[in-house]
Amino acid sequence: MESVKDRFITHIHALQDRICAALEAIEAATTTGPAGAAAASPVGGARFREDRWERPGGGGGISRVIEGGAVFEKGGVNTSVVFGDLPEVMQQHLKVSHNRFMATGLSLVIHPLNPYVPTVHANWRYFELYDTDGRVADAWFGGGADLTPYYIFPGDGEHFHRTLKEAMDPFSTEYYPLFKKHCDEYFINKHRGDEARGIGGVFYDYLRDTAAPGASAAPAASLETLLSFQIAGGNAFLPAYLPIVERRKDLTWGDKEQWWQEYRRGRYVEFNLVHDRGTLFGLKTAGRTESILMSLPPRARWAYDYRPEPGSAEALLVEYLKPRNWIP
Amino acid sequence: MESVKDRFITHIHALQDRICAALEAIEAATTTGPAGAAAASPVGGARFREDRWERPGGGGGISRVIEGGAVFEKGGVNTSVVFGDLPEVMQQHLKVSHNRFMATGLSLVIHPLNPYVPTVHANWRYFELYDTDGRVADAWFGGGADLTPYYIFPGDGEHFHRTLKEAMDPFSTEYYPLFKKHCDEYFINKHRGDEARGIGGVFYDYLRDTAAPGASAAPAASLETLLSFQIAGGNAFLPAYLPIVERRKDLTWGDKEQWWQEYRRGRYVEFNLVHDRGTLFGLKTAGRTESILMSLPPRARWAYDYRPEPGSAEALLVEYLKPRNWIP
Numbered sequence: 001m002e003s004v005k006d007r008f009i010t011h012i013h014a015l016q017d018r019i020c021a022a023l024e025a026i027e028a029a030t031t032t033g034p035a036g037a038a039a040a041s042p043v044g045g046a047r048f049r050e051d052r053w054e055r056p057g058g059g060g061g062i063s064r065v066i067e068g069g070a071v072f073e074k075g076g077v078n079t080s081v082v083f084g085d086l087p088e089v090m091q092q093h094l095k096v097s098h099n100r101f102m103a104t105g106l107s108l109v110i111h112p113l114n115p116y117v118p119t120v121h122a123n124w125r126y127f128e129l130y131d132t133d134g135r136v137a138d139a140w141f142g143g144g145a146d147l148t149p150y151y152i153f154p155g156d157g158e159h160f161h162r163t164l165k166e167a168m169d170p171f172s173t174e175y176y177p178l179f180k181k182h183c184d185e186y187f188i189n190k191h192r193g194d195e196a197r198g199i200g201g202v203f204y205d206y207l208r209d210t211a212a213p214g215a216s217a218a219p220a221a222s223l224e225t226l227l228s229f230q231i232a233g234g235n236a237f238l239p240a241y242l243p244i245v246e247r248r249k250d251l252t253w254g255d256k257e258q259w260w261q262e263y264r265r266g267r268y269v270e271f272n273l274v275h276d277r278g279t280l281f282g283l284k285t286a287g288r289t290e291s292i293l294m295s296l297p298p299r300a301r302w303a304y305d306y307r308p309e310p311g312s313a314e315a316l317l318v319e320y321l322k323p324r325n326w327i328p
Numbered sequence: 329m330e331s332v333k334d335r336f337i338t339h340i341h342a343l344q345d346r347i348c349a350a351l352e353a354i355e356a357a358t359t360t361g362p363a364g365a366a367a368a369s370p371v372g373g374a375r376f377r378e379d380r381w382e383r384p385g386g387g388g389g390i391s392r393v394i395e396g397g398a399v400f401e402k403g404g405v406n407t408s409v410v411f412g413d414l415p416e417v418m419q420q421h422l423k424v425s426h427n428r429f430m431a432t433g434l435s436l437v438i439h440p441l442n443p444y445v446p447t448v449h450a451n452w453r454y455f456e457l458y459d460t461d462g463r464v465a466d467a468w469f470g471g472g473a474d475l476t477p478y479y480i481f482p483g484d485g486e487h488f489h490r491t492l493k494e495a496m497d498p499f500s501t502e503y504y505p506l507f508k509k510h511c512d513e514y515f516i517n518k519h520r521g522d523e524a525r526g527i528g529g530v531f532y533d534y535l536r537d538t539a540a541p542g543a544s545a546a547p548a549a550s551l552e553t554l555l556s557f558q559i560a561g562g563n564a565f566l567p568a569y570l571p572i573v574e575r576r577k578d579l580t581w582g583d584k585e586q587w588w589q590e591y592r593r594g595r596y597v598e599f600n601l602v603h604d605r606g607t608l609f610g611l612k613t614a615g616r617t618e619s620i621l622m623s624l625p626p627r628a629r630w631a632y633d634y635r636p637e638p639g640s641a642e643a644l645l646v647e648y649l650k651p652r653n654w655i656p
Binding site: 074192274280293300 | 612
């Protein structure tokens with residue numbers, strides 16, 4: 001039987017194909033340009049562009065980027081499998097002395113054109129550390145998915161959270177509440193008065209075989225079970241996100257909504273560049289900058305001390321940017 | 329005679345008034361809106377808005393911000409005088425054990441509307457650390473000014489560098505080459521293949537009375553002389569920058585130039601949020617976020633793996649984003 005590593009890698013490549021095909025299908029079905037103010041010239045039918053890259057120290061990746069679509073203004077769906085000597089900064093960060101590693105995962109960020117369609121981010125990753133004789137000394141999964149709307153439709157948030165929860169519950173009903181809390185705690189702009197980046201989702205890391213020494217306090221599971229959990233989470237992405245896109249992509253918007261979308265995307269930039277561990281780690285260990293920063297929005301805006309009008313739809317969003325129970 | 333601290337504070341407040349008045353005068357003289365594509369509705373005559381704020385631990389500041397002008401799309405000219413207990417993170421950073429401090433300075437960033445007018449950043453600051461009996465145990469000046477054009481007019485860069493050099497030369501002809509080099513080394517996006525943020529200027533820190541123990545290897549000077557140096561540098565700002573604004577502000581531009589300006593402003597955001605010590609220090613020590621992030625541009629843009637057309641004006645800019653001798 002194939003190793004957990006090989007099966008996970010097969011899964012993320014298939015998932016990358018599936019997600020890109022589903023997003024392209026929505027573009028292909030949107031043959032008329034949008035009515036919005038941002039529509040300089042986007043037309044339906046945008047396709048992903050693929051870049052395959054190699055890492056000098058070992059491994060590489062497949063970056064797929066879509067830009068200028070009628071539905072998806074900018075997005076990336078990237079996979080990578082990298083391995084080699086563990087950089088010293090990473091040994092310190094992980095508090096380990098192993099010096100060979102393998103890291104693989106799928107990471108995606110989608111910024112739709114229409115301000116009524118939320119931005120989404122997700123990733124699923126697997127990490128192995130090796131003994132000097134090449135045997136796996138430590139291994140864990142990490143990942144999650146979170147939603148960043150510009151306008152609040154409570155049913156959309158509920159659908160997103162519920163779909164993620166239903167994918168996790170068969171493994172343990174402890175997972176969703178625990179990982180939803182981790183997500184709420186992680187995607188926070190501390191320098192903005194603890195404002196959340198969006199309305200959350202799930203986030204987890206260091207999910208190890210609980211028979212292994214030093215395993216975290218998550219519900220008991222073998223690495224095999226965690227692989228199934230990870231695959232189920234990845235497979236839940238399209239059902240969690242696409243119905244929201246379909247519901248909102250044809251709503252009409254104007255300059256005001258576009259301005260607000262750009263302003264809020266400034267906060268997305270702030271989180272990713274100031275706080276996101278993955279982004280900073282990648283930039284500081286000489287990762288492929290264009291793949292790492294595919295997460296940044298196509299457009300962003302900053303205005304001094306801006307506050308939305310009380311009672312407005314924009315003010316309502318800000319009220320939602322704190323932890324909340326999304327499943328009644 | 330007033331202390332160095334008090335005279336420097338008097339200077340920065342007067343300089344803040346003078347700079348704001350000069351920029352407002354340019355706005356007032358520009359009564360027709362610009363011809364460019366970005367001109368949603370800017371009209372001449374934009375004024376600075378003032379916010380006075382207090383720091384819970386001691387001191388406060390005066391933030392002045394201009395937005396939506398016909399010449400200056402977004403800019404801030406801020407002063408602050410803060411003092412109190414030295415945060416532990418700052419003790420570690422400065423490698424000192426003193427626990428009382430005072431920090432004061434003027435910091436400005438101006439983002440003009442017209443892509444042919446460069447963004448400019450400058451600051452001049454003074455820092456004191458105190459003994460337990462309240463006497464000054466250590467004191468130093470820091471500061472600098474640097475220019476970030478979107479299009480290259482070699483004469484503009486030469487004028488900017490020459491004006492700064494001429495303000496410094498009377499104190500020592502060693503200053504300009506040394507501080508120009510510091511600037512070239514500091515304002516670098518390492519994660520973008522060591523691309524410079526702009527075309528540099530001068531940058532310096534820890535300028536101490538060279539009779540004091542532990543003073544840096546700059547040319548010998550007393551704190552009194554350094555105060556005069558600092559004042560001369562601040563006074564050189566308007567002569568260094570305004571002639572460039574006057575020369576370029578009425579040039580006509582279009583969508584292409586605006587797109588490029590926004591794209592390059594993305595790099596400005598990346599530098600400030602990923603690398604700039606002052607910004608990160610402020611955000612992580614609970615500084616006033618709106619004053620710290622006034623440095624961010626009004627609009628920014630990211631595009632995947634974009635490369636300007638060889639031989640274009642945009643490609644020429646990129647060629648200039650490395651250290652260069654600006655004074656023939």
